[in-house]
Amino acid sequence: MKKQYSAAALLMFGALATSAQAQDASRIQTKVLGEDNQPVLVQFNAEGKMAYRGASSDQVLRQQLGLTTADQMVQRSVETDQLGFTHQKFAQYYQGIRVEHADYTVHAKGGVVESISGDFEKISGLNITPSLSEKAALAAATAHVGASKYMWQTNEADAATFRPAGELVIVRDNRKSAENGPLVLAWKFNVYAAEPISRAFVYVDASNGAVVMTDAIIKHAAATGTFATAYSGSRTIADGTTTGGYFLREGTTRGLGIETYNCKKGNSYTAATDFVDADNNWTSAEYNNANFDNVAGDAHVGAQATYDYWKNVHGRNSYNNAGAKIKSYVHFDDVPGGAGYENAYWNGSVMTYGDGATRFRPLTALDVCGHEIGHAVCETTANLTYANESGAMNEGLSDIWGASIEAYAVANLGFTSGGVKAKSTWLIGEEIDKQQAALRSMSDPKSLGQPAYYKGQYWVATTSSPSNANDQGGVHTNSGVLNHWYYILAVGKSGTNEGGGTYAVTGVGIDAAAKITYRMESVYMTASSTYAQARTFAIQAATDLYGAGSAQVTAVTNAWFAVGVGAAAGGTTPPPTTTYCTVKGTSQSYEWIDLVNLGSINRTSASDAGYYNGTALSTSIAAGSSQTIRFSAGFASTAYTEYFKIYIDYNQNGVFTDAGETIVSGSSASTGTLSGTFTVPATAKNGATRLRIVMSDASATTSCGTFSYGEAEDYTVNITGGAALAPATLTGEATPIGNELARTLEVYPNPATTAIQLLLPGNAEATSVVVTDIRGARVNGTSFSNGTLQIGGLAKGMYTLSVSDGQKVFHQRFVKE
Structure with a gap:
C-alpha cells in the first residue's frame, strides 16, 4: 500500500x-x-x-x-x-x-x-499517482523472479507472513543506466522464493509494470561459507540445557542469544531440530561423522566469536546494535536430500549453511561466518544496494569483517587451524575451497581473478540489468578493489599501480583499519555509495578518529590512490583539487574511447562504462609549446560518426568553457588513430590541471553532464613555464581533427518528389525506417526496399526520417515537394 x-x-x-x-x-x-x-x-x-x-x-x-x-x-x-x-x-x-x-x-x-x-535526489515534477494496481505489480514481480514456489506457498508455520505487501517508492530505473537511471514511481515488494531459493526487493514501475530494479536480500555468495569445529579445533562453547542433555542455544549472555539448528539436509527452517548432546562434551568421535555434524559447533562458536568481535572492538551489540538473536541453520539443502548445497547466505533474518559438494567443504568456516553476518551489519547501517559498485562494496565490507573477525579470534580467543587447510587472515574461504587456494585474496586479488585497481584488470563492467546471471554487476569480483585497499591500509605496501602511479603506504594495523572502515560504513555511507564516495567517507572517518593530517589520514588517502581511486596525499603529483563537473556516456554498446596519447600519457582500453578517471596518469606540457594529442574510437561493429571534444582547464578554475580551453573539436568515422595539434597558451597557470576527452555520437555534447552513446576520460597535465596566477583571459581556437570525413545517414535527392535514397554509415542495411511529420506523429503512405524510400503518397512538407541498422538509430530531415 x-x-x-x-x-x-x-x-x-x-x-x-x-x-x-x-x-x-x-x-x-x-x-x-x-x-x-x-x-x-x-x-x-x-x-x-x-x-x-x-x-x-x-x-x-x-x-x-x-x-x-x-x-x-x-x-x-x-x-x-x-x-x-x-x-x-x-x-x-x-x-x-x-x-x-x-x-x-x-x-x-x-x-x-x-x-x-x-545521498540526496533532486526531484521536480515527478508524477506520484500509480496507474498500475498493487496486485498487477506483484504479478509482474513474481513473473520476473520466475520461481516454481514461494515461501508464502509452503507449509512453513509462518508462511503467510512472507506474502509481499506493496509499498510505493521512488527509485532509479536501472534498466536505463547501471548507476544513474531516471527516477520513477515504483511498487516495492519483498519477494522470498522457496524453489529455487532467492529473496530480493523487486521494484516494479507503477506506470507500466516493468521491473526497474532488484536488490538481493539473500546475497548469493558462491565463494562464502560458515565455520565449524571441523575448522577451528576444540572450542569452548556457550550453550543451554534441555531434557536429556545440552543443546546449541546460548541464552542472553550475548545479546538475545546465539542459536544453531539442524536442517537435516532439507530446506525448512520450521522443521529444523536441535543438536543435542548428553554430557555437553561434543567429541569428534560423536560428531566428525559422514553427516559432518561437527560443523554445527563451528557455526555456533563462529556466531559467538562474531558477536564478541563487534561488541569488544566496535561497541556494537549484535548485528543490529540492539542485541538481535543470531540464529544459524546448518545442513541446509535447497533440494531436500540432494547432492549438497554449495552456498551459504544471510536471508535477512537468519544464517543458512550448506554442506558443500564438488567445489566446497561444508561452508561454516570462521571467516565465512563473519562475512555473512557482516551482510546483516551492512543491512542495518549503510544498507548498500546489492548491485554494481555499491554491491561490490557490500561484498567487500563483508570480506573485510570476515578477515578481521578471523584475525581477532586467532589473536584473542585462541582459535586454531583444525581443518585441512590453515587459517590465513588475507584469504577468504581458504578452509572450505577444494579447488584453489581460496575464494578471494585480499593481499593479491588478481591471483584469484579479482581487480586490484579500480576499473583495471579483471574489473567487471557495471550493468543496467543486474541479476544472479551477471553476479549483480560483478559484486563478487569488483569487491577486490575495496579488499585490497583494506589490506594496504592495514599492512602497508609500496609499488607502482596499474595507472602508472607510484605509492608507498605505511600500514596502520588491522585494528585502526577496522575502526576507520566501520565508521565509514556506519556513519557516512548510504545505499547508493560509490567507490569515489567511499574514499571521501573513509578520509573523513580517519579525520574524526585521528585528526586532520594524521598518519592514519595519509595512509587512508594513499591506499585509495594505490587502488586507483583519487589522488595521493603526498609523494606523487596529484591531480588538481578543484571540483569538476561530472560527465558520462550512458551506453557503450557500439562505441567507446580506446586510445589517448599525450606525452607520457599513453592508454589503450576497452569500454570503461562511460567514464574513466585517469587523473592518476599525468604528463608535463610547457606554456607556449606546440603539442600533439592522439586518440581513437573503438567500435563493436559498424564505425559510426563520432564527435571528439578535448579540453584543458588552463586557468584551473574548474570549468572548460573559458576561451581557448577547447583544444580539439571535430568528427570522424574512422577506427584509426586521429590527432590534433594545439599550442599551450603562454598565460596558462603553472601546476597540475585537468585534461578531459569527450567522445559522443551527438555533436551537441558538452564538457559536462550525461549523454547517450560514447565515453569521457579525464587525465592530469602539469603546466610548466606559465603564469603563477590564473590568467584573466586566454586565446586560441580548437583544432579540427581534419583527417577524416564525418559519415552520417545520407538522404538524396533532398528535396524530392517521388523517392529518396538512404545510405547508412559503412553501407549498412537498414532494418527499420520510420517517417514522422513536423508534429512528431508517424505517417503512412511510404514504402521502403533496397535502399529506396517511396514518398509519392506523402503530402508536401517537411518530414523526419528515423533509420536503424539494427544497432543504432539515425535521424535526418527531408522535404517532399
Whole structure:
C-alpha cells in the first residue's frame, strides 16, 4: 500500500533565497559533489559551525540541499558515538513518498553541526499517482523472479507472513543506466522464493509494470561459507540445557542469544531440530561423522566469536546494535536430500549453511561466518544496494569483517587451524575451497581473478540489468578493489599501480583499519555509495578518529590512490583539487574511447562504462609549446560518426568553457588513430590541471553532464613555464581533427518528389525506417526496399526520417515537394 506521512510528521523545507545561498557558501570549508552534482559531504568552517550552533537539522538541510516544499526529510534514528558525535539520520521523501536509497545525516558535536553527508535526489515534477494496481505489480514481480514456489506457498508455520505487501517508492530505473537511471514511481515488494531459493526487493514501475530494479536480500555468495569445529579445533562453547542433555542455544549472555539448528539436509527452517548432546562434551568421535555434524559447533562458536568481535572492538551489540538473536541453520539443502548445497547466505533474518559438494567443504568456516553476518551489519547501517559498485562494496565490507573477525579470534580467543587447510587472515574461504587456494585474496586479488585497481584488470563492467546471471554487476569480483585497499591500509605496501602511479603506504594495523572502515560504513555511507564516495567517507572517518593530517589520514588517502581511486596525499603529483563537473556516456554498446596519447600519457582500453578517471596518469606540457594529442574510437561493429571534444582547464578554475580551453573539436568515422595539434597558451597557470576527452555520437555534447552513446576520460597535465596566477583571459581556437570525413545517414535527392535514397554509415542495411511529420506523429503512405524510400503518397512538407541498422538509430530531415 502507499506509505505517506502527514505534514506534522515531516520536516518541511522551503526554497532558498539567492542572498541566503551566498551567505551559506561562506560557511563551507569543504563540499564534495557526486556524479549528479549533488553534495555527498559538506564540512563547515569555524564561521559555519558557529552559525549552526544549536540550529535545527531542518534548517541546515534546507539551506545546504536547497529543499523545496515538495521535499521532506524524515528522521530515522539518532546515534551518539564514542567520539561524542551525534549522528541524526534522515530518509528522503518526495510529496510523502519514500525516495529509495536516499538518506542524509547531520553530524554534530557539543550542539554544533560539524558536517552533513549522504545521498540526496533532486526531484521536480515527478508524477506520484500509480496507474498500475498493487496486485498487477506483484504479478509482474513474481513473473520476473520466475520461481516454481514461494515461501508464502509452503507449509512453513509462518508462511503467510512472507506474502509481499506493496509499498510505493521512488527509485532509479536501472534498466536505463547501471548507476544513474531516471527516477520513477515504483511498487516495492519483498519477494522470498522457496524453489529455487532467492529473496530480493523487486521494484516494479507503477506506470507500466516493468521491473526497474532488484536488490538481493539473500546475497548469493558462491565463494562464502560458515565455520565449524571441523575448522577451528576444540572450542569452548556457550550453550543451554534441555531434557536429556545440552543443546546449541546460548541464552542472553550475548545479546538475545546465539542459536544453531539442524536442517537435516532439507530446506525448512520450521522443521529444523536441535543438536543435542548428553554430557555437553561434543567429541569428534560423536560428531566428525559422514553427516559432518561437527560443523554445527563451528557455526555456533563462529556466531559467538562474531558477536564478541563487534561488541569488544566496535561497541556494537549484535548485528543490529540492539542485541538481535543470531540464529544459524546448518545442513541446509535447497533440494531436500540432494547432492549438497554449495552456498551459504544471510536471508535477512537468519544464517543458512550448506554442506558443500564438488567445489566446497561444508561452508561454516570462521571467516565465512563473519562475512555473512557482516551482510546483516551492512543491512542495518549503510544498507548498500546489492548491485554494481555499491554491491561490490557490500561484498567487500563483508570480506573485510570476515578477515578481521578471523584475525581477532586467532589473536584473542585462541582459535586454531583444525581443518585441512590453515587459517590465513588475507584469504577468504581458504578452509572450505577444494579447488584453489581460496575464494578471494585480499593481499593479491588478481591471483584469484579479482581487480586490484579500480576499473583495471579483471574489473567487471557495471550493468543496467543486474541479476544472479551477471553476479549483480560483478559484486563478487569488483569487491577486490575495496579488499585490497583494506589490506594496504592495514599492512602497508609500496609499488607502482596499474595507472602508472607510484605509492608507498605505511600500514596502520588491522585494528585502526577496522575502526576507520566501520565508521565509514556506519556513519557516512548510504545505499547508493560509490567507490569515489567511499574514499571521501573513509578520509573523513580517519579525520574524526585521528585528526586532520594524521598518519592514519595519509595512509587512508594513499591506499585509495594505490587502488586507483583519487589522488595521493603526498609523494606523487596529484591531480588538481578543484571540483569538476561530472560527465558520462550512458551506453557503450557500439562505441567507446580506446586510445589517448599525450606525452607520457599513453592508454589503450576497452569500454570503461562511460567514464574513466585517469587523473592518476599525468604528463608535463610547457606554456607556449606546440603539442600533439592522439586518440581513437573503438567500435563493436559498424564505425559510426563520432564527435571528439578535448579540453584543458588552463586557468584551473574548474570549468572548460573559458576561451581557448577547447583544444580539439571535430568528427570522424574512422577506427584509426586521429590527432590534433594545439599550442599551450603562454598565460596558462603553472601546476597540475585537468585534461578531459569527450567522445559522443551527438555533436551537441558538452564538457559536462550525461549523454547517450560514447565515453569521457579525464587525465592530469602539469603546466610548466606559465603564469603563477590564473590568467584573466586566454586565446586560441580548437583544432579540427581534419583527417577524416564525418559519415552520417545520407538522404538524396533532398528535396524530392517521388523517392529518396538512404545510405547508412559503412553501407549498412537498414532494418527499420520510420517517417514522422513536423508534429512528431508517424505517417503512412511510404514504402521502403533496397535502399529506396517511396514518398509519392506523402503530402508536401517537411518530414523526419528515423533509420536503424539494427544497432543504432539515425535521424535526418527531408522535404517532399
